[in-house]
Amino acid sequence: AQTVTQSQPEMSVQEAETVTLSCTYDTSESDYYLFWYKQPPSRQMILVIRQEAYKQQNATENRFSVNFQKAAKSFSLKISDSQLGDAAMYFCAYRSAYSNSGYALNFGKGTSLLVTP
Amino acid sequence: EAQVTQNPRYLITVTGKKLTVTCSQNMNHEYMSWYRQDPGLGLRQIYYSMNVEVTDKGDVPEGYKVSRKEKRNFPLILESPSPNQTSLYFCASSLGMNTEAFFGQGTRLTVV
Numbered sequence: 001a002q003t004v005t006q007s008q009p010e011m012s013v014q015e016a017e018t019v020t021l022s023c024t025y026d027t028s029e030s031d032y033y034l035f036w037y038k039q040p041p042s043r044q045m046i047l048v049i050r051q052e053a054y055k056q057q058n059a060t061e062n063r064f065s066v067n068f069q070k071a072a073k074s075f076s077l078k079i080s081d082s083q084l085g086d087a088a089m090y091f092c093a094y095r096s097a098y099s100n101s102g103y104a105l106n107f108g109k110g111t112s113l114l115v116t117p
Numbered sequence: 118e119a120q121v122t123q124n125p126r127y128l129i130t131v132t133g134k135k136l137t138v139t140c141s142q143n144m145n146h147e148y149m150s151w152y153r154q155d156p157g158l159g160l161r162q163i164y165y166s167m168n169v170e171v172t173d174k175g176d177v178p179e180g181y182k183v184s185r186k187e188k189r190n191f192p193l194i195l196e197s198p199s200p201n202q203t204s205l206y207f208c209a210s211s212l213g214m215n216t217e218a219f220f221g222q223g224t225r226l227t228v229v
Contacts, residue, residue: 035217045209095214104165105209107152107160
């Protein structure tokens with residue numbers, strides 16, 4: 001299975017500031033999908049953003065954007081204008097485009113984001 | 118409303134007592150899977166199903182069973198639970214490989 005690494009167990013950001021969460025992955029595949037999921041204290045898993053590996057353009061969703069570096073196998077998440085509601089655990093996930101993997105989501109161990117007033 | 122529904126949300130049981138966690142989705146998704154979440158380990162896939170009557174093992178299948186008799190339902194069965202299966206469990210479904218996975222609300226299981 002592909003390995004997803006989130007090297008920052010915890011991060012802190014002040015309200016209205018920008019924070020970047022890092023994610024790297026290990027794969028020999030050329031076609032795959034990358035996701036960032038948010039898990040607030042309610043435990044619900046919420047999709048933040050999605051990136052297709054064949055697309056060079058970085059995905060953006062409102063205040064959330066990614067820096068996808070395919071050659072470096074890096075997929076960082078940038079949160080702009082941080083809000084108190086952004087406080088959560090963030091998981092980076094990899095999904096192969098090949099069915100022999102069962103289309104499993106391979107998750108990193110997560111980064112806990114604290115937002116301070 | 119499109120959703121994945123898991124039951125129960127919380128469960129405390131004793132070692133060896135068989136239990137089933139139900140999962141149902143109303144989006145006509147073909148692909149469903151179960152994950153367990155443990156502190157410091159992220160989410161790991163237990164079993165998955167790509168269609169009715171088609172199931173396969175994920176990364177951590179030991180001690181679990183699943184079935185997919187209907188497209189909408191994908192129950193997780195613990196025949197003889199043990200304390201190391203104490204965890205937070207998530208069911209998820211998706212339409213295809215390039216679409217997001219919808220997650221259930223999670224089931225907090227404690228085996229004593």
